[in-house]
Amino acid sequence: MSTATSPINAESAIRERIDSWVAAALAKDLDTLMTHYAPDVVAFDAIGALQFKGLDAYREHWAKCFELCPGTMKFTLHEVQIQVGDDIAFSHALSHCGGTNDQGEEQACWMRGTTAYRRRAGEWLIVHEHFSAPFDMQSGKVLFDLEP
């Protein structure tokens, strides 16, 4: 097995991709953020629509998300688990997300994220991602107060 394809190297590569993806999201750097995605990404985001297909649709959605969070964003991942194969990998994590609302108050909640990657021409790209918060069956409301 060459070092280029060893599971340990692949896991390090995915970990780096996660770190740079989080950094780009926190910086609201849309161009850098979008370099992490494959052209044919299919994304299930937490808000607004069932799915976003392709880079253009998902970029537009991310731009709207940044507009919804005008202040400083908080976004930290916890309990990150990564599983890698030869050219396929996935990760999942709990995320603690927050920001400042229009009254200047800090708000935060816990959510969940799952990300799937493929290695194409040596580069790991996100081909699928899924973000959500769980809800209460009776009220149909999101459970923003849950803690891990």
Add this chain to the structure above:
Amino acid sequence: MSTATSPINAESAIRERIDSWVAAALAKDLDTLMTHYAPDVVAFDAIGALQFKGLDAYREHWAKCFELCPGTMKFTLHEVQIQVGDDIAFSHALSHCGGTNDQGEEQACWMRGTTAYRRRAGEWLIVHEHFSAPFDMQSGKVLFDLEP
């Protein structure tokens, strides 16, 4: 490449696992359903909690879900996409889920599911799954009326 590990065979194997998983869920056959999961499964379900860790916790949750749907369940997958590697695979799909409420009325909505598998001792097992419905940022309510 042996036929046992070819991507086509692996994709067929995953497709069969999905079909038998759906059949077990529709039949509310908890024992058969749980044979699809790895002992160390980490599940992000749509309702009730941020995560369920391990087979026992997830079995208990599935049992509660079946109790919440006393009538006939509806559960069909659409736009299923499967990606396979040597010993790792994932799938995602939209799911149309429904049942009969306590007034005898049929209710249904669209949700999203992502599932990750590992092949252990020749058997594909679910090591992670993520179900959700998107919500509206302003109201904090789930968007049950969305259609693909």
